[in-house]
Amino acid sequence: MYTFIARRLLSTIPVLLVVAVLIFLMLRLTPGDPAAILAGDAASSEQIAEIRKSLGLDRSIPVQFGIWAGNLLQGEFGRSYFYKMEVTQLIAQRIEPTLALATLTILIAVVVSVPLGVIAAWRFGGWFDRALMGFSVLGFSLPVFVLAYLLIWLVSLKLGWFPVQGYKRLAEGFWPFLHHLVLPAITLSVIYIALIARVTRASVLEALGEDYIRTARAKGLPEARVLVRHALANAAVPIATVIGIGIALLIGGVVVTESVYAIPGLGRLTVDAVLARDFPTVQAVILLFSFAYVVVNLLVDLSYVVFDPRIRY
């Protein structure tokens, strides 16, 4: 097991290296000059050239890469061209909203979708099952921003239950924090509820057809115990996989939600940095996302051991 974890962690190094090279090259090869953006509308060509020089962008791409890679090996991700701030500091400011939003979204999604999927499988072909399948199609089809505007209109503007925008940090109090986060999390969770509920239903349905379920029922176990202890537990591996994929997708998926609800998270930071050609910030954030993706996948693989004792690493 420990060897497996060590091996997987070591395997992140080449992954991150490839990501680092790719993102560095892609940023340099796409059109856009940070110096021209920084200089403002009325700047002259000379002023732009001065800024380019001060940022080191007048050097060749291999030299720029060498400097960046050297700094990276020393744990330095560089300074944002725009905010004159260490990129790590910038990420630290933005990571809380994204983590909070992603965590609450997954929490809502799992708490709601897994029971719904189990009930749908249990009542296969009935009205509940059909309704859930209909909802999941709707959940997949409805764009996040449309759902966000609809919810804001109904829940915030008409009913006045939640604010329409903004984020309160946990340090400002748990209730304000939650009050600002619930609506964005519900918005974002709908698609994950649809996804996880569908996979749960399919997995549990398959498990319910197994001999051990028939045996459990023949032994007279209560139906709830049969469903949870035997069917759901045996169906857990694909559910854990899809939840894991969901977490990884969430990291990128929060962008739209953060924009509509004005949440200053990593998604917004990434979009702003890409649009502004803030190379150091984009490079650092993408590396962080890649690392997170690898770690989440590792955790999902490890969770298989818990759910299915037959799996050994």
Next chain:
Amino acid sequence: MNRKIALAVLLAAAAGSGVAQDKVLRVVPHSNLSILDPIWTTQYMARNHGYMVYDTLFGTDEKSRVQPQMVDKWSVSPDQRLWTFTLRDGLEFHDGKPVTGEDVAASIARWGKRDAMGQKLMSFVERMDSPDPKTFRIFLREACGFVLEALGKPSSNVPFIMPKRVADTDAFKQIEEYIGSGPYIFKRDEFKPGDKAVYVKNPKYKPRKEKASGTAGGKLVYVDRVEWNLALRDAQAQVNALAKGEVDVLERPAFESYEQLKKAPGVVLVTKDPLGFQYMGRFNHLHPPFDKPKIRQAALAAFSQEPFLRAQVGIKEFYKPCASMFTCGTPYGSAKGSDVQSKSNMRKAQELLKASGYDGTPVVILKPTDLAAIQKLPDVGAQLLRQAGFKVDLQAMDWNTVVSRRAKKEPPSAGGWNMFFTAWVAPDIWNPLTNAAIGSAGEKSWFGWPSDAKIEELREAFARATDDKKKRELAEAIQARAFEIGTHAPLGEYVNPLATRKNISGWVIGPGDIYWNVKKN
């Protein structure tokens, strides 16, 4: 005994509730604040940040007249080569140190290295000094007619006054300390890029006695804090937030939002900047087909202003055609020489193009897809050019790619361009020295790089002129020549009223986004 305790608790609670809460003005600015040095960049957000934190020697009032601000009195020698300025009493930086002539000299020197008008002024300056802490002097090599206009320049780059130790920073590096003597203090510790910027009232600020007007007059602060919400950038989310009272001000709502805002309870629209903005189409003079004046003339003739304004702004009361390259309604606003555009039509444009020898080279137009304020202009421009007989290659990209690409002097086939569209605030274009698009010093001039010795001679003469009548004549001559060679196409003017909650009042009329005098009831 219990009753006494209960009474004491009630009294204490009552006293607590009587404590006035901080008055916070919650503003959604027109863009993100990223750069905090208003001398290093010309970005309008940096300029607005500058107006919160710093003060200026002179301001420009709502009638475009220069008025003293930090300056108490000033004098000029009979030969107009020595300018002496005395600072007002009690001017103090946020760190408690007095503002001195040395701070002023260092600040003007740094600004003079970055700003186009500042560079022009410095070309006349022999030296600057500060004979005593309250006095600042400018010695000119020869007389020039825009010393006060330059020092009172209301838009980017504004000659803000900083402490000498800050102003001594290399003009090509950004400052790292944000200490000014303006009406607000910047809360560096609360600044979260992309999230919020916070300014608190400067309790030691000594406003002038005159009524506030434009960037001049008394800068009275009636709120304790101004918070710029930098995260709220989605147009619909902004409207929702204002309607629900979660923010107090939308600096520049999207034009599509006004219908909704007009109907929103508790929301009013305020046109605090009646001079507004001017749209502009810029030709690249370096490459075909717009390297030929006759072809630029044909394009000018095709560019009737009304279609641009109707498509982009769409609200009749918010826009007006303006034949001037300088802002209409300001001292140099004039229709001189504009007939080629203002009295033309599509038939005329077609005839001009035919006569120009146009060989069918496609016009590469840069179209930003993410800047709602100007994104429809390229579509209109492309269609009008096609109707006139041009071949057009409309290339869509994000605004920052436009910004990067327009700086390229290469031909369109090698990543360059032929035309882009933009908008300017009135003070940036209202005189021949600030109007970057009219400068025609070839590759040293603004993107598009027009080259015309006559315009440059006239601009030099304008800089030297000290008589207002003469200056107006020269401005007219510059404009007439600019239309003749087609430096650029003015495309009409518009206002972009701010939307605010009804309990917010006291807006100062004039250019720029400024937050003194604003009251929250």
